[in-house]
Amino acid sequence: MSGGGGVDPLYVPDAPHRPGDEADFTEWPWSPGDLGRPEIDCDASETLDLAEGLVRVLGDDNKTSGDWDPKLSPEVLIQGLEHMMRLRIFDDRMMKMQRTGKLSFYMRSFGEEAVAIAQTMALEDRDWLFPTYRQPGAQFVRNRDMVSMICHCIGNEMDNVKGRQMPVHYTYKEGRFISVSSPVGTQFSQAVGVALASNYKGLDEVTITWIGDGASAEGDYHYALNFASIFQAPVILNVVNNQWAISTHKNFASKNGNFAVRGIPYGIPSIRVDGNDFLALYSVTSWARDRASKGFGPTHIEVLTYRAGAHSSSDDPSRYRPSDVHNYWPGGDPISRLSEHLKQIGKWSDKQHQELSERIDSEVMAAYKEAVKFGDLANGPYPSSDAIFTEVYEEPPWHLMEQWDEMKKWRES
Amino acid sequence: MSGGGGVDPLYVPDAPHRPGDEADFTEWPWSPGDLGRPEIDCDASETLDLAEGLVRVLGDDNKTSGDWDPKLSPEVLIQGLEHMMRLRIFDDRMMKMQRTGKLSFYMRSFGEEAVAIAQTMALEDRDWLFPTYRQPGAQFVRNRDMVSMICHCIGNEMDNVKGRQMPVHYTYKEGRFISVSSPVGTQFSQAVGVALASNYKGLDEVTITWIGDGASAEGDYHYALNFASIFQAPVILNVVNNQWAISTHKNFASKNGNFAVRGIPYGIPSIRVDGNDFLALYSVTSWARDRASKGFGPTHIEVLTYRAGAHSSSDDPSRYRPSDVHNYWPGGDPISRLSEHLKQIGKWSDKQHQELSERIDSEVMAAYKEAVKFGDLANGPYPSSDAIFTEVYEEPPWHLMEQWDEMKKWRES
Amino acid sequence: MPNMNMVEAVNSAIDTMLSKDEEVIMFGEDVGYFGGVFRTSDGLQERHGKHRVFDSPLSEGGIAATAFGMGINGLRPVVEIQFADYIFPAYDQIVNEMAKVRHRSGGEFWCPVTIRTPAGGGIRGGHHHSQSPESQFTHTPGLKVVYCSTPYNAKGLLISAIEDNDPVIFFEPKRCYRGPFYGDPHNVPTWSDHPEAEVPESHYKIPLGEARLAMEGDRCTVISWGAMVHVCEQAIKSSGVSCDLIDLQTLVPWDVEAVVKSVAKTGRCVIVHEAPKTSGFGAEMAASIQERCFWNLESPIERVTGWDTPFPHTTEWDYMPGPDRVIAAIVRTQED
Amino acid sequence: MPNMNMVEAVNSAIDTMLSKDEEVIMFGEDVGYFGGVFRTSDGLQERHGKHRVFDSPLSEGGIAATAFGMGINGLRPVVEIQFADYIFPAYDQIVNEMAKVRHRSGGEFWCPVTIRTPAGGGIRGGHHHSQSPESQFTHTPGLKVVYCSTPYNAKGLLISAIEDNDPVIFFEPKRCYRGPFYGDPHNVPTWSDHPEAEVPESHYKIPLGEARLAMEGDRCTVISWGAMVHVCEQAIKSSGVSCDLIDLQTLVPWDVEAVVKSVAKTGRCVIVHEAPKTSGFGAEMAASIQERCFWNLESPIERVTGWDTPFPHTTEWDYMPGPDRVIAAIVRTQED
Ligand SMILES: Cc1ncc(C[n+]2csc(CCOP(=O)(O)OP(=O)(O)O)c2C)c(N)n1
Ligand SMILES: Cc1ncc(C[n+]2csc(CCOP(=O)(O)OP(=O)(O)O)c2C)c(N)n1
Ligand SMILES: [Mg+2]
Numbered sequence A, B: 001m002s003g004g005g006g007v008d009p010l011y012v013p014d015a016p017h018r019p020g021d022e023a024d025f026t027e028w029p030w031s032p033g034d035l036g037r038p039e040i041d042c043d044a045s046e047t048l049d050l051a052e053g054l055v056r057v058l059g060d061d062n063k064t065s066g067d068w069d070p071k072l073s074p075e076v077l078i079q080g081l082e083h084m085m086r087l088r089i090f091d092d093r094m095m096k097m098q099r100t101g102k103l104s105f106y107m108r109s110f111g112e113e114a115v116a117i118a119q120t121m122a123l124e125d126r127d128w129l130f131p132t133y134r135q136p137g138a139q140f141v142r143n144r145d146m147v148s149m150i151c152h153c154i155g156n157e158m159d160n161v162k163g164r165q166m167p168v169h170y171t172y173k174e175g176r177f178i179s180v181s182s183p184v185g186t187q188f189s190q191a192v193g194v195a196l197a198s199n200y201k202g203l204d205e206v207t208i209t210w211i212g213d214g215a216s217a218e219g220d221y222h223y224a225l226n227f228a229s230i231f232q233a234p235v236i237l238n239v240v241n242n243q244w245a246i247s248t249h250k251n252f253a254s255k256n257g258n259f260a261v262r263g264i265p266y267g268i269p270s271i272r273v274d275g276n277d278f279l280a281l282y283s284v285t286s287w288a289r290d291r292a293s294k295g296f297g298p299t300h301i302e303v304l305t306y307r308a309g310a311h312s313s314s315d316d317p318s319r320y321r322p323s324d325v326h327n328y329w330p331g332g333d334p335i336s337r338l339s340e341h342l343k344q345i346g347k348w349s350d351k352q353h354q355e356l357s358e359r360i361d362s363e364v365m366a367a368y369k370e371a372v373k374f375g376d377l378a379n380g381p382y383p384s385s386d387a388i389f390t391e392v393y394e395e396p397p398w399h400l401m402e403q404w405d406e407m408k409k410w411r412e413s
Numbered sequence C, D: 001m002p003n004m005n006m007v008e009a010v011n012s013a014i015d016t017m018l019s020k021d022e023e024v025i026m027f028g029e030d031v032g033y034f035g036g037v038f039r040t041s042d043g044l045q046e047r048h049g050k051h052r053v054f055d056s057p058l059s060e061g062g063i064a065a066t067a068f069g070m071g072i073n074g075l076r077p078v079v080e081i082q083f084a085d086y087i088f089p090a091y092d093q094i095v096n097e098m099a100k101v102r103h104r105s106g107g108e109f110w111c112p113v114t115i116r117t118p119a120g121g122g123i124r125g126g127h128h129h130s131q132s133p134e135s136q137f138t139h140t141p142g143l144k145v146v147y148c149s150t151p152y153n154a155k156g157l158l159i160s161a162i163e164d165n166d167p168v169i170f171f172e173p174k175r176c177y178r179g180p181f182y183g184d185p186h187n188v189p190t191w192s193d194h195p196e197a198e199v200p201e202s203h204y205k206i207p208l209g210e211a212r213l214a215m216e217g218d219r220c221t222v223i224s225w226g227a228m229v230h231v232c233e234q235a236i237k238s239s240g241v242s243c244d245l246i247d248l249q250t251l252v253p254w255d256v257e258a259v260v261k262s263v264a265k266t267g268r269c270v271i272v273h274e275a276p277k278t279s280g281f282g283a284e285m286a287a288s289i290q291e292r293c294f295w296n297l298e299s300p301i302e303r304v305t306g307w308d309t310p311f312p313h314t315t316e317w318d319y320m321p322g323p324d325r326v327i328a329a330i331v332r333t334q335e336d
């Protein structure tokens, strides 16, 4: 316990390491052993050890163990690996496009690829996803076409958001992937409403949503936990604790560094899971889905991970943390861990990895080439600026019609 | 655990009893025995039993017991009793005034008199109070003159709020009692700022604030706990769980009915205290003050009590709960309990009680008569409507000056 | 046709929609078991079930967010904010989220939510139970803004709002819940016998975007909404000046045709609202009217509004615009 | 005198005040160790200490509430909202609390808080990094609203805001942080050599409530604030029409004298802002000007504004008002 001994001038926390320091993750909650998997109708209080501990399936020896092992087939694991590799290669390509001015801005999922991919794979296709900008990978699971994703990021003629939002603000209703919004946190409380609507309609649909460690300080986090628990919403509420909110360390978001436990006093079973462990993520999410689907209400999950890259293409993390810091993260890298596990069980090889990587690379490259045919940011063509006026309302009212006409006049002049 | 067995249409909780039902408080957390009093530098986790249990000092036998006994002198107890009796008598008088149109609206503290009074008595005079409308009693502890309180409630010429706010929205800077605001919850997060400013200035001042069970669902509750814990603010954060938010039962504010435990995951020591037990309230608050003052940061307290009366003079609780319900509250009545205790230790008698009651009654009556001399709502005089324009800004800008002139013209016409 | 006060008319509108459309659902603070602090949902929980009309936690932000989620997932939530003054914790969810979701998602998701809220002064509410914050919603594209004034238009507009596929902020002048307000606090009429209190039991709509011509005349156009409509009616009668009285009803989108036609005819205009003057919706009306009718105007457009101060408690009648101020403004428009 | 861009000028203002007054304290998202995502607090934590310049949790509501509490207890907090679009979670704390506390407490408590926030478009921010929500604060009595446009006025106004004993919402046109914006996205000048970028190192003030006459002329009054001031300058130059260009600087309270004097002289007026037209602050300006200068006006007051739609990403240049639209409006005012 810090503090003590009289009045100090305003205490302000700090990050555990800054540029020049050595990275230090001693506080990482090494799983003390395998944690139990409770019944889905358990009380929140029965999950305290899960919230204070860390659910892992893949050990440092790349073997699985414990009650939480989802016992997935190698095919499913390879599928997951492929999605994660695709996301990483896709992200790298997009960053290159950003650096060459073909798109305006980008945000990678680097180091966090497992989160949305494992979790979405653990759900049914009819379940609703309400993501932030750090879960685009879910779209691969739901079979979204990469060309359309790239077109969105460029904001060209084929962007289904019609150039209205910044890159990475995907929407993909067909895949029940709900429109990403910039104000952080808002989706978390909205997702409870989505879930309650499914419930009201008597449908066996679950909603999953994510919020960052930083954004969990918004009021929406509290609204979500409160409304979800009071009305027993079939919702999975994830706090993705990747340690940083831009330059602000999670020490400014939680005094004790544990987000999972916050769910328990709301009466919501809460679990902390290793966010770089594909199998653990899958397993915990299946459990939560089962629970929600059977009418037992919400689950609160802290996904413990590390933002390995910059916050966004506008950010330079070397100004506020050691540049190689992510290499020291005790959770390792989600892609390596899954591929090492597959090798361990004899279902994967360096050669296969290499081949898959190359195949994805050329797919991404092909998608990229296809997408820029519809325009890139540097060269156009852009979506018509008519899209400024459409879908503001279901039908444009007179004042929008008037202004639209005026805009057209200027555009043509 | 409720729920289970498939998809039900949207679950909505209910109150445990409604008009016609018998009151039932089986869930009241009977103190299983005396709870320990931890060191002031304890960790949040060491207070779990205090948050899940209930700190009581005054037993049902009207005797004190346990580590939390503050061992107050009979003089202090009698002082507290007097303040509580004054508040109840004052409230009754004000309600009569409201019923006869002498003031527009009123809110009693009935059943909750101990809360602000015991807690404020446990503090130093230099500590800041940031109340809701349910803690006016703190002003008696800080020696506020009743005439000025009544003048505020009337909103007459002597109202220090100048007729601008509704009754019960007191402000009393001399007593460090900060202006009550109608939007519920806002003071809770603001109080953290007040505390941090004291801290910044290096002053040994603590801030105490209160929020209702209902209002704890606002974002401000989350902001307060988060900012207080991150910056170790010297603040005492009380949730007054009086079971109701107007007609809405606390089952709509907390799934498991416990507000105290919510502080623990924020790293804030948390205690549930019997809000009708003057001694327990005093003791817990002293502990929290000591802690804050020594630099160990915030304390979170659930004050477990019952709103014995209507929400306000506009409310008719018999529409949504059994009318005699408060008589069944296991915590009893705070005034009776303290006076019974005093009798028990031989320091009080029915006769003294009767005499004190009569003395206060005539004091209140005298204050009332004095106050209405400055005007009552039915008959005026009212504060000058010039007060509409002053103190909107430090100096009225030109547009207010213009409108002020216009208003004067109309007023004189 | 039954006579209803505005509380009953609002209740009837929600009741009608709950009966007609299973997607309609209602929640908010104290609206369930109790039926609302103003009784606007009295009896609805009993009639339609606890899962369709229910209490919510005391959290306007949470209410708006939950409604948003339900709205994009196929329901048509009607939520109540207990007082318009308490809508601000939900402001982000309304202006950044509800207003923009259709547009931002390329039309994939939309939010047919109706947010009802009692607004305005005249009940000694002081600064936090009297505000009329309509203009703070009119600046945000994607929202529709409605302000009813009578039992008849309350029901017809509310049904339109609920059936609308865009988010609608629906203001109810609480001072008029039980009777029209003519500006005299000592003379408090009820709605009985008022022609605008003849309200059909059944479903009917008043289209959003259409104003109501409450009085007809040719010397001045008086534009208002909410409780002030009745103050204006009183003022026009007392002024002896022949006026059009336009009850705007919908602020976004407002009825440009009705307004322009009237001002073109009268050449004079007075706009009356309770909210503070600076950046009140009267500003938009005046700015637009001078843009569209400049050459018709014989005198400056007048605004009669609340002062640029918080709303007072004891002295609220020195704050609320009354008939005298409106009369004076009408007369001033005739001078030049 | 040193040449500063607007980021440096803002930084210098805060630095000056931190040095001058111990009661000044600064916090917000990423403003501490890192120095702010726009670098406006670069170096300030190191210079003044972690307890005076620090990061906060990601919670605009919490930031505002904490600032409120510090403000009423004797400090003078300067807080940053990272983008003006994200000020709405704090809206309740600002409009219901900060704005009213002096008044509601009979003058016992007041709140000398400055809320700084980068606003406006032109950086491809799409609808949630481009909004210019100034008018949503101008309707609330008790708040002052400032919008700077150059390095020189940024520093002078910010120091006045910090020293002011009322809450001030301080908008910084992010598009102009590194250079003035003349409306051509392909021609991006910096502040170097610009006369308004000569900024004293030391303490100076530009009084709140006073406009800046940026250009002088006699045929039309162009009123603007923020980034659009430079667009107007460009437009006026190209139009060949002799215009007064009034940079309003403070929106509440606005400089009625300067505006009325100019319009009385020119008889014509164009108001230009980035925010959507409906209920933008241009509405208040137009309404007030026609009230005060009706008999001087030779033609309708024009408004050139953003459209009544969310702010787009790819096609933002079809949204942002550019010199051509301003020129056309100026020319229209000359026609009649
Ligand atoms: C309401 C709001 N405030 C501020 C921002 C600016 N912002 C964008 S991302 C971000 C940090 C988010 O951190 P976290 O929630 O931890 O998510 P992460 O980026 O780590 O995934 C901030 C401050 C925003 N988008 N919305
Ligand atoms: C933001 C806000 N929303 C709604 C209200 C209306 N309101 C006043 S008191 C109240 C109930 C408060 O209940 P609780 O917080 O439990 O406090 P209690 O009255 O029981 O002391 C409500 C809904 C308000 N004043 N402020
Ligand atoms: Mg993060």
Ligand SMILES: [Mg+2]
Pocket (backbone or CB within 6 Å): B212, B213, B214, B240, B241, B242, B243, B244, B245, B246, B307
């Ligand atoms: Mg309560």
